[in-house]
Each structure stands twice: as structure tokens, then as C-alpha cells.
Amino acid sequence: METREIRKQVRRLIREHGPMTRMEILKGFNxxxxxxxxxxxxxxxxxxLQILFPATxxxxxxxxxxxxxKRKAKNLISEKxxxxxxxxxALLDLDTGVSKYHIEKNLFAALLNEPDIYLKYRGNTQLLxxxxxxLEELTKPLARSYQRIELxxxxxxxxxxEIQEAIVGKGRISTLHSTSKPNGFILPPPEKERDIDYQxxxxxxxxxxxxxxxxNDTKIYLEGVMxxxxxxxxxxxxxxxxxxxxxxxxxEPTSKDEEVKVESSGWRLINRRGNYLIxxxxxxxx
Amino acid sequence: xxxxLINESIIAIDFGNSxxxxxIRLNGVNVASTLLRDDSYSYDEGNFCIPSxxxxxxxxxxxxxxxxxxxxxxxxxxxxxxxxxxxFDESDQNRRDSLSQLFGHREGIDVETAAIGYFNxxxxxxxxxxxxxxxxxxxxxxxxxxxxxxxxxVANATYRLRELLEESEWNVDATFSAIHEPYANxxxxxxxxxxxxxxxxxxxxxxxICEGKENEPHFGKxxxxxxxxxxxxxxxxxxxxxxxxxxxxxxxxxYTLDFAMFGFNLNNIQQTFSSxxxxxxxxxxxxxxxxxxxxxxxxLVYEKGDAISKKLMDKMFSDKDQLMLNTFHxxxxxxxxxxxxxxxxxxxxxxxxxxxxxxxxxxxxxxNFMAIHQYRKVDQMVLTGGGSNIPAFRQLLxxxxxxGYTHGAVGNEVIPQYxxxxxxxxxxxxxxxxxxxxxxx
Numbered sequence: 199m200e201t202r203e204i205r206k207q208v209r210r211l212i213r214e215h216g217p218m219t220r221m222e223i224l225k226g227f228n229x230x231x232x233x234x235x236x237x238x239x240x241x242x243x244x245x246x247l248q249i250l251f252p253a254t255x256x257x258x259x260x261x262x263x264x265x266x267x268k269r270k271a272k273n274l275i276s277e278k279x280x281x282x283x284x285x286x287x288a289l290l291d292l293d294t295g296v297s298k299y300h301i302e303k304n305l306f307a308a309l310l311n312e313p314d315i316y317l318k319y320r321g322n323t324q325l326l327x328x329x330x331x332x333l334e335e336l337t338k339p340l341a342r343s344y345q346r347i348e349l350x351x352x353x354x355x356x357x358x359x360e361i362q363e364a365i366v367g368k369g370r371i372s373t374l375h376s377t378s379k380p381n382g383f384i385l386p387p388p389e390k391e392r393d394i395d396y397q398x399x400x401x402x403x404x405x406x407x408x409x410x411x412x413x414n415d416t417k418i419y420l421e422g423v424m425x426x427x428x429x430x431x432x433x434x435x436x437x438x439x440x441x442x443x444x445x446x447x448x449x450e451p452t453s454k455d456e457e458v459k460v461e462s463s464g465w466r467l468i469n470r471r472g473n474y475l476i477x478x479x480x481x482x483x484x
Numbered sequence: 485x486x487x488x489l490i491n492e493s494i495i496a497i498d499f500g501n502s503x504x505x506x507x508i509r510l511n512g513v514n515v516a517s518t519l520l521r522d523d524s525y526s527y528d529e530g531n532f533c534i535p536s537x538x539x540x541x542x543x544x545x546x547x548x549x550x551x552x553x554x555x556x557x558x559x560x561x562x563x564x565x566x567x568x569x570x571x572f573d574e575s576d577q578n579r580r581d582s583l584s585q586l587f588g589h590r591e592g593i594d595v596e597t598a599a600i601g602y603f604n605x606x607x608x609x610x611x612x613x614x615x616x617x618x619x620x621x622x623x624x625x626x627x628x629x630x631x632x633x634x635x636x637x638v639a640n641a642t643y644r645l646r647e648l649l650e651e652s653e654w655n656v657d658a659t660f661s662a663i664h665e666p667y668a669n670x671x672x673x674x675x676x677x678x679x680x681x682x683x684x685x686x687x688x689x690x691x692x693i694c695e696g697k698e699n700e701p702h703f704g705k706x707x708x709x710x711x712x713x714x715x716x717x718x719x720x721x722x723x724x725x726x727x728x729x730x731x732x733x734x735x736x737x738x739y740t741l742d743f744a745m746f747g748f749n750l751n752n753i754q755q756t757f758s759s760x761x762x763x764x765x766x767x768x769x770x771x772x773x774x775x776x777x778x779x780x781x782x783x784l785v786y787e788k789g790d791a792i793s794k795k796l797m798d799k800m801f802s803d804k805d806q807l808m809l810n811t812f813h814x815x816x817x818x819x820x821x822x823x824x825x826x827x828x829x830x831x832x833x834x835x836x837x838x839x840x841x842x843x844x845x846x847x848x849x850x851x852n853f854m855a856i857h858q859y860r861k862v863d864q865m866v867l868t869g870g871g872s873n874i875p876a877f878r879q880l881l882x883x884x885x886x887x888g889y890t891h892g893a894v895g896n897e898v899i900p901q902y903x904x905x906x907x908x909x910x911x912x913x914x915x916x917x918x919x920x921x922x923x924x925x
Contacts, residue, residue, distance in 0.1 A: 201597075206651070246546050247601030391906050393893045398529065399819070402811040410826055443525055443555045447804065454552075471907055472531035473523060474616030477807065 199233040202384035204240045208419075209260065211287060212250065254296055258279065264305075267296065271326075273310055279318065279325040282306050311455065367436070378421030385426055387469055394469055401429055401467045405477045432464035433479035447478040457484045494657065495628040496918025499645070501568050501737075503533035506610055506703045507915035508626070510618060513681045514705070517919040519912045520613045524551055527805075532912055534609060534903035538602050539563045544829035547598060549605035571641040588738065596648060603652035623656045627657040631668045631918045655888050660923045665914050666733035666771065667757060668809070672917025673866050673891050673909055674712040679921040680705035691701045701921050710890040712748075712864060719750035727751065732862040734881055736871025738779050741807040741846060743773040743853045745862075774840075774849040778813060778871050784849065785816075785830065793830040796823075819896065834912075842879050850884060867892035870909065896917070 199207075211226040218226070220285055225239050241258055244250040252261040265291055274280060274288050286301040296305075309315050309326055316330045336339075351361055388394045404427065408420045421431075432445065440455040441448060448458060464479035492512065498505040509517045518582040521530040527533075539553030540546075553563055607623070614620040618689040630645055642662040649656045707713035712731070719725040729748040734741070746757055747768040757769035786797050800808040806823070815823045816835045823830045854860075865887035871877055871892045882890060882899065894904045909916070 202651075243597060247597065247604065248547065248549075249601060249604050391904060392896075394907070395894055399811065399814050402807060403815070406808055406825065407813060437846075441557065443557050444527065444551060448557055451561075452526050452557040454556045454558075467524065471529045472521065474529045474531075476525040478805065 199230060199236070201236070201240060204232060204236055205244065208237065208240055208244065212258065212260050217253040217255070217259040219255070219257050223258075263296065264308075264447070267292070267305055268308065268312075271305065272312065272315065274308070275315060275326050276328050278296055279320075279327040281320075281323050281325055284327065311482050378418045378425065380422055380425040383426065385428065387428060389470075394471060397428060397465060397469065398474070401427055401465075402476055405429070407464050409477060428467060428469065429476070430466045430468060432466045432475060433460045433481075435460050438484055439481070441481065443476055445475060446481045448481045448483065449470070452481075452483060452484055458482060485714060491627050491657065491924055494919045494924075495623065495626050495654075496663075496668070496915050497628060497630045498668070498912075498918060499568060499608070499630050499632065500536055500565055500836065502536060503528070504536050504606060505532055505912050505915040506534065506606075507912065507919040508614070508618075508751075509679055509919040509921070510620075510626075513679055513921050513924075514702075515679060516680065517677045517916045519915060520610060520617070520910060522609075522613050522616075527554075530907060532908075534606065536568060536602070537563055537565050538567070538598055547601050550603045550609060552605065564598075565814035567595055567598070571599075571645060593746070596644070599645075599648050600652050603649055603654065605686045607652055607654055624653070624655055626655060629657040629660050629662060629923070630652045631665045631914050631919060632661050633665050635771035645877060653660045661922060663918055664744070664757070664769075664771070666735070666742070666918075667746060667769075668923075669735075669914040670712075670731050670733060670746065670866050670917065671866055671920050672913030672915070673905065674710050674910065675706045675917065675920055675922070677913075677916035677920075678706050679919075681921055691715070701925060704921070706920070715863065716748075716750055716753050724750075727865075729863045730859065730861055732859075732885060732887065733866045733868065733870070734844075735867075735869040736874070736877060737869045738775050739775070739777040740883065741774040741776040741849055741871070742771065742776075742869075743850065745769070745859055760897050766858060770853075771858075772856070773854050774852075776845055776849060777873075778817070780845070781838055781842045784841050785835055788838050789830065789834050793834055796825055796828050796830055799825070813870070814873070818875065820875070835842050839874075839876055843876055846877060847880060847884065850881065854885075862887040864888060865890045865892075868913070872910070894910075 207227060207230075207277075208223055211223055213224070220238060220241060223241065224234050227237065230268040241250065245252060248257045248262075250260055251264075251331055255264045270292060271280075271285060271290060274285070279411065280288070282302040285306060286298045289296075289301050289305070290298060306326070310317060314328060316327050318325050318327050318331050320333075354460045356364075388397045390478050401424065404424045405421060408417055408424065410419055411420065426430075433439070437460050439446075439460060441458045442454065443452075445464060446452075446458060446460075447464075452458060458481035460481050462480045463476045464475060467474045467476055490920070493508070494512050496507045496509075496874045497516075498507075498748045506520045507517045507849060508520060509515060519530070521531040521532075523531060525531045525533055525535075525766065527535075535550050535554055537550065537553050539548040539561050541548065541556075541558060544560075544564070548556055553561070562887075589688075610621075611623050614623050628649065630649065632641060646656055649661070660689070663910040668822065675924065681700060703713060703716065712729070715724065715726075715729045727750055729750055731746045732749060733744045733746070745767075747763050747766065749755055749768070750764070755768075759767040759769050761768040782797070782801075786794060788796065800812055812830070815821050816830060816832070817839065820832055822832060865881060865885060867878060867881070868888065873895070875895055875897055878890075878892060878895065878899070879897075881887075885899075889901045889903070891903045891905055895908045896904075905913070
């Protein structure tokens with residue numbers, strides 16, 4: 199039997215029966231002239247191509263069990279906030295075969311990486327929620343601490359910058375609150391195709407110059423011009439984020455979602471054509 | 485002509501070397517096609533370029549496709565680009581060997597198997613965009629077709645790609661599973677992505693304009709006031725005795741220069757093209773690809789450059805994201821301005837002679853194409869590809885072919901009888917045209 203035929207047969211069996219073990223798949227060939235090695239090889243290839251996915255109970259399936267769990271979890275969270283235990287209990291009802299430990303530990307962490315899911319606290323319990331907490335709510339404990347030492351700080355004769363640096367870490371303050379501002383005014387957004395082309399080309403030239411210069415003052419000055427032209431900074435310098443090669447540039451080998459620190463920001467041009475990331479943020483491994 | 489409308493919705497995939505562009509015409513025949521966009525495709529303007537790459541993680545023996553491959557930067561990840569030409573190589577053996585370095589140690593994995601993985605990934609990607617943008621949960625009921633370059637062994641590639649798409653669980657359009665890129669491109673440009681048939685949409689509540697023609701394309705609405713349609717009208721109104729409207733398509737890319745010519749029979753706007761059909765002894769369709777591209781201009785500039793410009797170009801070539809090189813092309817070739825990097829620069833005095841050399845090679849290719857096929861007249865010209873931004877190249881084609889009308893990218897110079905294409909059409913017209921009702925009959 200040709201590889202293509204084996205491939206089709208494997209996929210047909212799984213489509214009809216749902217998750218299957220390799221042995222069950224082999225039996226599905228019903229005495230047709232095909233060796234177990236060839237079938238296994240095909241299954242492996244389909245898995246590495248992400249057409250089939252490993253499922254619990256040594257089975258393979260044409261659906262990604264993990265994705266199904268994630269999708270279900272997101273639906274549940276869109277209805278109400280969920281703690282780890284509540285999440286695990288709800289998903290175990292799906293009877294996919296995954297363990298409670300896996301849901302509480304791995305899936306919970308994976309959900310936190312989803313863009314529309316946030317973390318909040320109820321007492322000491324962590325909850326996954328669809329609503330981003332207000333800045334006030336998130337910084338309430340910090341604000342309380344600050345009120346307690348406000349008077350002491352005022353009397354201490356330290357500059358604002360020194361105080362801020364002591365809180366967020368030395369060297370991060372200028373980048374957290376970039377000193378560059380648009381120079382003079384922000385140019386009106388271009389409308390005509392040729393004006394958009396011109397804006398893009400000018401933006402690229404400025405980004406190249408910004409990337410090339412080592413002088414910090416020049417960089418800051420250029421940033422002002424770039425912002426005036428409509429460029430937006432991408433990523434906060436000093437912030438630790440999960441690596442995403444689409445928006446991050448790292449000189450060392452880095453796996454997707456590995457923790458990295460933003461070293462210099464990227465630059466994005468937004469106009470009516472869409473958003474164009476001219477320069478990725480430079481990151482390095484934590 | 486089969487007057488029965490085939491598809492109410494269709495997906496067209498412009499399968500490119502670097503990017504795929506996907507267009508959808510949804511729930512209707514009197515609607516415009518839409519390019520599928522996603523914010524994550526922000527490495528290019530317009531957010532509709534889906535990378536045609538795949539990656540192989542050696543250690544975990546796993547493939548990654550498209551953006552998933554670009555999101556990773558693992559040490560054992562090999563990114564494979566430019567695998568599309570493998571489908572157009574006349575020699576089956578070459579095709580299989582071309583990726584042997586990567587796949588040699590993996591029994592049963594070759595470029596076709598990897599392509600199944602890619603198209604499978606692309607289907608999921610397109611599904612996700614359709615879900616988010618149009619609330620379509622399942623695209624399996626929507627037929628899909630692919631556009632292919634007009635070079636190499638197209639018949640063989642069409643057959644094989646069709647099989648691969650089917651195996652990747654695309655619902656491949658039974659009638660037109662594949663269309664020539666320049667053909668789809670022309671229709672995309674002339675119709676600006678619009679589709680229309682005589683039968684009115686129920687929602688629109690229009691009355692039937694012409695009984696018995698309900699299921700025929702409404703070319704007037706589709707092609708509007710385009711010069712292309714004007715020629716058909718003039719012929720029908722006996723204002724012209726020219727029977728064939730010759731459309732020349734030039735695509736100057738990074739590595740290749742493609743020419744194609746279509747003879748639209750003004751007696752029959754709806755036709756498929758074949759080199760077998762002849763008008764006054766000239767083939768209704770011809771295409772040829774020449775190994776000449778923008779990268780050749782770069783090489784010529786490098787050769788002619790002084791030590792400073794050579795150093796600057798080395799820096800550009802080693803730039804990972806090609807930002808500098810793209811900007812250099814735009815500044816030096818398209819705008820004829822000096823390109824500065826700090827104190828160093830590449831001046832027009834170096835670029836212009838290189839451009840002239842390139843243009844003389846392009847002129848030879850053009851003369852060769854026209855001579856082989858004996859074409860004498862171009863009524864309309866469509867310029868695509870990054871190279872169409874280069875004014876001197878544009879001018880060369882206009883001077884030599886003297887087309888009645890030209891469509892191309894926005895330029896700085898004023899060209900008579902020239903229509904500037906918006907960005908979406910420069911890059912996306914092939915996909916938009918591919919999903920037109922024009923190909924439904």
C-alpha cells in the first residue's frame with residue numbers, strides 16, 4: 199500500500215471513530231497488506247505535521263485535546279470568574295482523560311498567556327477572569343504602602359527619579375517613562391496612497407537611523423521625530439515577556455514563550471493600511 | 485458557457501513564494517471580495533500576507549508552519565522558505581532531492597508531505613480568521629481554489645496541488661481548482677475585486693434587469709468604467725473593429741521576471757485561456773519566466789560600487805529582517821535618491837549605471853518574449869511585483885510596448901494613460917481576482 203493511501207486510511211479511521219490507539223488503527227486496516235512499521239511511521243509523520251495530535255490513553259486524534267480544553271475553559275471564564283479548583287472540576291466533566299493536576303497547573307498557566315484572560319485576586323485565591331481589573335484595583339496594595347511612607351519620602355530630599363528608580367529598579371526608569379515626546383506636533387495621518395508610501399519610507403529611514411546610532415541623546419531626539427510621523431513604540435524596555443518571534447528579535451536561540459527581557463523597543467506604523475511593525479523589539483533571555 | 489452559477493462563496497489562495505494571500509467572496513455574487521487580514525501579520529503592510537514558510541524542529545521531530553514557525557527561534561529550528569518552486573520543477577527527481585538535506589533522515593517525509601502540513605495549517609489559520617471576522621464556524625462548505633504562476637510545469641503542479649489541498653481537507657472547487665496568477669491578477673485589477681451577476685441580491689431588493697440572464701455575470705457592474713470594459717462596449721457598439729484586446733502582465737520580483745499575454749476576445753468576454761487558441765495566428769495566452777530580478781540590480785550596484793558602498797551593502801545583506809535592503813530599494817531604485825547610513829552613502833552615480841545595465845537585460849528578455857510569440861500590440865498593461873515600483877523599468881515597458889493603458893503601483897512621475905493601483909491591489913489583486921464570479925461560469 200502506498201504511503202498516501204495509508205495516510206488517507208489512517209485519517210479516515212480517526213475521523214470515523216474519534217481518538218484511537220495505534221493498535222486500533224492497525225486493526226482498522228483489516229488484513230490489507232500493510233506493515234505495522236509503515237502505519238506507525240505514517241502516524242508519526244502526521245503527528246509531527248500537527249495533522250494528528252497525541253491524546254490521553256496512548257491514543258491519537260485529529261483534534262488537539264489541549265486546544266479543546268482551552269476553548270472550553272475560555273467559554274466558562276467568559277461566563278464567570280474561575281479558581282484553579284473550579285476550572286479543574288468543570289473541565290473534568292468533559293471526560294477527556296486529562297488529570298486534575300494538569301488542568302490546575304499547566305492549563306491554568308497557559309490560559310494566563312491568552313490575550314483576553316486576566317488574573318485577579320479574591321482574598322488569597324487567584325481567579326481567571328475575562329475583565330481586566332482597573333488600575334486602581336491592581337495598585338491598591340502599592341498605593342496603601344506609598345501613603346504610609348509618603349511623608350518620610352518628602353522629607354528625605356531624594357529626587358523623584360531616585361525614588362522611582364529605587365522602586366522599579368535602577369536603569370529602568372528612563373525607559374519605563376521614555377523622555378522622548380513628539381517633536382512639536384504630530385503630522386496629520388496621510389490619506390492618499392502616495393502619501394502613505396512616503397510616510398512608510400520616511401519611517402523606515404528614521405528607524406534605521408535610530409537603530410544605527412549609539413548616542414542616547416540622538417536616539418531620544420529621533421524618537422520624537424518618529425512619534426511625530428506616527429510611529430508607535432512596541433514593548434516596554436525592561437519588561438519580562440514571553441518570546442514571540444513575530445514581534446521580538448533575539449540574538450540567542452529562544453523557544454516560543456520562553457521568558458525574555460525587552461532591551462530596546464520595536465516600532466510600529468499604524469495607518470489606514472493596517473499596522474506595520476517596521477522594527478521588532480530587541481530582547482534577551484532572562 | 486455554463487450559465488449555472490457554481491459558488492455563492494469561494495476562497496482563493498494566492499500561493500506565493502514568500503507569502504500566501506487569501507481572499508474570500510462570501511454569501512453572494514453581488515459583493516466585493518475581501519482579503520483576509522490578521523493583526524499578527526504585521527511584518528508587512530496591510531496585514532494580509534501569510535508567510536509561506538515552514539520550520540522543522542530536529543530535536544523534537546516536529547514541524548511548525550507559517551507564523552508558528554516565525555514565532556520560534558529555537559536552536560534546532562530550521563526554517564524552510566522558497567519551497568514553492570519545487571512544484572514547478574519539470575524533473576520529479578530534482579524536486580524530491582531539493583529538500584533531501586532536511587528530510588534525508590526522515591523516511592516518508594518529503595516536500596509533498598510537508599506541503600500537506602502547511603496547507604492544513606493554512607486551512608486552520610483561514611478558519612480562525614473567518615471565525616473572528618465573519619463569525620463563520622466552519623469553512624469546510626466553502627470551496628477553495630489556488631492561483632499558480634504561469635511558468636514551469638503548470639499542468640502537473642495543478643494536479644498535484646489539487647491533491648494536496650484535498651488531502652489537507654480544503655473543499656477544492658470542482659470546476660476551477662487552479663488559475664494562472666497573471667489571469668487572476670488582471671481580473672482582480674480590472675474589477676477592483678467586485679463581483680456581480682444579473683440576478684439581484686434579495687437584500688438589495690433590486691428588480692431583475694434582464695429576464696433569462698439572471699445567472700450571468702454582470703460585467704458592467706464588475707468592470708465598471710475600466711478601459712478594459714470600455715473596449716468590449718466599443719466593440720459591441722461597433723465603435724471599434726478590433727476583435728482582440730491584448731493584455732500584457734509583467735511581474736518583476738526578487739529573482740524572476742515574468743511576462744504573460746492574454747488575448748481577450750471582444751466577442752466573448754468570458755473565456756478561459758489556452759495557448760492552443762489562436763487569434764490571427766497569435767496564441768490567446770503565452771507566458772515566460774526569466775531569471776532576472778531586483779536582486780540582480782543589487783549585485784550590479786555592488787559590482788560597480790566603491791569600497792564604502794560595498795561595505796554598506798554588506799551590512800544591508802546581513803540585516804536579518806531586510807529592513808535596510810527594502811528601504812534601499814525604495815530610496816535608490818524607486819525614488820532615485822541617495823541612500824545614507826550615518827556618514828556613508830550610496831549615490832545615484834553608482835546606482836544609475838547598474839540600473840541601466842539591468843534595464844538592457846530586461847529589454848532583451850522583453851524583446852525575446854515578444855519575438856517568440858510574434859505579438860505586435862499591447863492594449864493594456866498590468867505591472868505587479870516589487871519591481872514595478874522602479875520608474876525606469878516601468879518606462880522601459882511603456883516605451884517599448886506602447887500600451888494604450890497601464891495599471892501599476894503609485895509613482896512619482898506623471899504617466900499618461902496610467903492608473904495607480906492602491907496598495908491592496910498591488911499585493912492582493914491576484915487573490916481578489918481569484919475569488920471573482922468571473923471564474924464561476
